[in-house]
Amino acid sequence: MTHYGVGVIITLLALGFSQANGNIFERTFKKLHEEPYVPTNQNRADEVQTLWIEQKLDHFNDSETRTWQMRYLLNDVFFKAGGPMFIYLGGEWAISKGRISEGHMYDMAKEHNGLLAYTEHRYYGESHPLPDLSNDSLQFLHVKQALADLAHFIKTQKASYKGLSDSKVIIVGGSYSAAMVTWFKRTYPDLVAGGWASSAPLFAKVDFVEYKEIAGQSIVLMGGSDCYNRIQKGIAEMEAMFANKRGSEVKALLKLCEPFDVYSDLDVWNLFSEISDIFSGVVQTHNTGQIEGVCQKIMAEGSDLVGLSKFLLSEFGESTSKCNDLSYNAMIDTLSDTRYSGSVRRQWLFQTCNEYGWYQTSGSASQPFGTKFPVTFYTTMCADLYGPQFSKSFIEARAAETNEYFGGLTPKVENVYFSHGQLDPWRAMGIQDEKQATIIPKHAHCADLGSISIDDTAEMRASKERVAELVREWL
Numbered sequence: 514m515t516h517y518g519v520g521v522i523i524t525l526l527a528l529g530f531s532q533a534n535g536n537i538f539e540r541t542f543k544k545l546h547e548e549p550y551v552p553t554n555q556n557r558a559d560e561v562q563t564l565w566i567e568q569k570l571d572h573f574n575d576s577e578t579r580t581w582q583m584r585y586l587l588n589d590v591f592f593k594a595g596g597p598m599f600i601y602l603g604g605e606w607a608i609s610k611g612r613i614s615e616g617h618m619y620d621m622a623k624e625h626n627g628l629l630a631y632t633e634h635r636y637y638g639e640s641h642p643l644p645d646l647s648n649d650s651l652q653f654l655h656v657k658q659a660l661a662d663l664a665h666f667i668k669t670q671k672a673s674y675k676g677l678s679d680s681k682v683i684i685v686g687g688s689y690s691a692a693m694v695t696w697f698k699r700t701y702p703d704l705v706a707g708g709w710a711s712s713a714p715l716f717a718k719v720d721f722v723e724y725k726e727i728a729g730q731s732i733v734l735m736g737g738s739d740c741y742n743r744i745q746k747g748i749a750e751m752e753a754m755f756a757n758k759r760g761s762e763v764k765a766l767l768k769l770c771e772p773f774d775v776y777s778d779l780d781v782w783n784l785f786s787e788i789s790d791i792f793s794g795v796v797q798t799h800n801t802g803q804i805e806g807v808c809q810k811i812m813a814e815g816s817d818l819v820g821l822s823k824f825l826l827s828e829f830g831e832s833t834s835k836c837n838d839l840s841y842n843a844m845i846d847t848l849s850d851t852r853y854s855g856s857v858r859r860q861w862l863f864q865t866c867n868e869y870g871w872y873q874t875s876g877s878a879s880q881p882f883g884t885k886f887p888v889t890f891y892t893t894m895c896a897d898l899y900g901p902q903f904s905k906s907f908i909e910a911r912a913a914e915t916n917e918y919f920g921g922l923t924p925k926v927e928n929v930y931f932s933h934g935q936l937d938p939w940r941a942m943g944i945q946d947e948k949q950a951t952i953i954p955k956h957a958h959c960a961d962l963g964s965i966s967i968d969d970t971a972e973m974r975a976s977k978e979r980v981a982e983l984v985r986e987w988l
C-alpha cells in the first residue's frame with residue numbers, strides 16, 4: 514500500500530500544544546491502510562487517464578436525486594475491441610496510476626488485450642459524494658453503496674466505451690477491496706466473470722482478538738522468540754509501572770506531552786493501542802528483512818524496557834525537542850475534523866463502527882502486546898466521534914448484519930480466487946481452508962499483487978500462475 518504524501522491537518526497546533534508531534538497515529542494508520550503496493554513505472558503511468566463518472570448519492574432511495582462525481586482511472590494501452598475489462602477496486606485509500614501501470618493484473622490485461630480500470634471508493638481520495646465528512650454526511654458511506662457505484666460504473670462503461678459492449682469483466686482487489694470483490698460477485702454475479710481477492714477479510718467481528726495473536730506468531734517466525742519475549746516483557750513492565758503509580762516514569766521515557774494523564778484509562782489505552790499498532794505496521798507490511806530488522810534493533814539494547822522504548826521513540830518521530838502527544842483527546846480532536854484533509858481515518862473508522870468492527874484488541878492472552886487496549890476503547894471512540902447511538906451492542910448488531918447480508922466466511926460465490934499471506938494477521942477474518950484459498954508462506958498483507966518475478970518464492974509464483982490460469986478459464 515503506497516504513500517499518500519498528502520498534507521495532514523495537525524489540529525493539535527490549533528489547540529496550542531505547539532510542541533506536540535501529532536503525526537504518530539496518522540503515520541501508523543497509513544501504514545496499515547495504504548493502497549496495496551506495487552512497484553510503479555512512472556513512464557507507464559503516463560498512459561493512464563483520470564476520468565469522472567456521475568453517481569447517485571443514494572442508490573437505494575428513489576426520492577434522493579442528488580448525484581456526485583466518482584473518480585476513476587483508465588489505461589487502454591493493450592485494449593482491442595471485444596477484449597475484457599480488468600478493474601482494480603479502490604478501497605479505503607486514494608487511487609493512484611501505478612496500480613494499473615504495472616503488476617500481475619496489468620500483465621494479465623496485456624495477455625488478453627484488456628482494458629485496465631481503477632475505481633475510487635466513495636468518500637476516499639477525490640471521490641466526495643458530499644462536501645464534508647460531518648456525522649450526517651457520512652450516512653451515505655457504506656459498502657453497499659460503493660458496490661452499487663461499481664455496478665453502475667460497469668454498466669455505463671459497457672454501454673458507452675467503444676468495443677466493450679460484449680466484453681467480460683474481471684475484478685481484482687486487495688484487503689478491504691478484496692472483500693468488495695467477493696461481495697460484488699455475490700451481489701451482482703452477472704456483471705463479472707470472475708475475481709481475485711488478495712487478503713480479503715470477509716467476517717465482520719467487533720473484538721478481533723486474532724489479529725494480535727497472528728502478529729505475535731509472525732514476530733516469532735521471522736524475528737525469533739527472544740524478540741517476542743522482549744516485546745512482551747517490555748510492555749508488561751510499562752503496564753506494571755502505570756499500575757504502581759510510576760506512570761510518570763513511562764511518560765518521561767516515551768516523552769509523552771503534558772496533556773497525557775497517567776491515571777486516565779482512555780489515555781493509557783490509547784498509548785498501548787498505538788504501541789501495538791506500530792508493531793502491526795511492521796508485520797502487516799513485512800517484506801524481506803523488515804521484521805528481522807526491527808527485532809535486531811530491539812535486541813541490541815541491554816534491557817527489555819530500554820530496547821522497546823528506544824524503538825518506540827524512533828517510530829514516534831525522532832526528535833529531542835518535541836514531545837509525543839498520545840492523549841486520547843488529541844486523537845479525538847484530529848479525527849473530529851470534518852474536512853477532507855488527505856487523511857482517511859475519519860471515514861474508515863466510521864465504516865468500522867457502522868459495518869465491521871475489526872478492532873484489533875488486547876483481548877487474547879496469546880499475544881505479546883499486553884492487556885490495555887480492550888474493545889471498550891474502540892467502541893468508546895465510535896460513540897465519541899459519530900454519536901451516542903454507536904454503543905457496543907449497536908456496533909455488534911451492525912457487524913452481525915454485515916455477516917448476514919454477505920455470508921461471512923461462506924459467501925457462496927463462484928469464480929473468486931482467494932489468496933492470503935501467512936504472516937498477515939488479517940487472514941484470520943478470511944477464508945483459510947486450503948481447498949478454497951491459497952496461503953502463501955512467509956508473506957504479508959497483499960504481497961502478491963506484483964508481476965511474476967524471479968524473486969518470487971515457489972509458492973508465490975504458483976499462486977500467481979494459478980490466478981492467470983483461472984482468468985484464462987473465465988474469459
Ligand SMILES: *[C@@H]1O[C@H](CO)[C@@H](O)[C@H](O)[C@H]1NC(C)=O
Pocket residue numbers: 574575576577578
Ligand atoms: C429518501 O430521500 C428523501 C429525499 O432526500 C428523504 O427525505 C428521505 O428521508 C429518504 N428516505 C430514507 C428512508 O432515507
Ligand SMILES: *[C@@H]1O[C@H](CO)[C@@H](O)[C@H](O)[C@H]1NC(C)=O
Pocket residue numbers: 647648649851896897898899900901
Ligand atoms: C458528531 O457526533 C459527535 C459525537 O456525538 C459530536 O461530538 C460531534 O459534535 C458531531 N459532529 C458533527 C460535525 O456532526
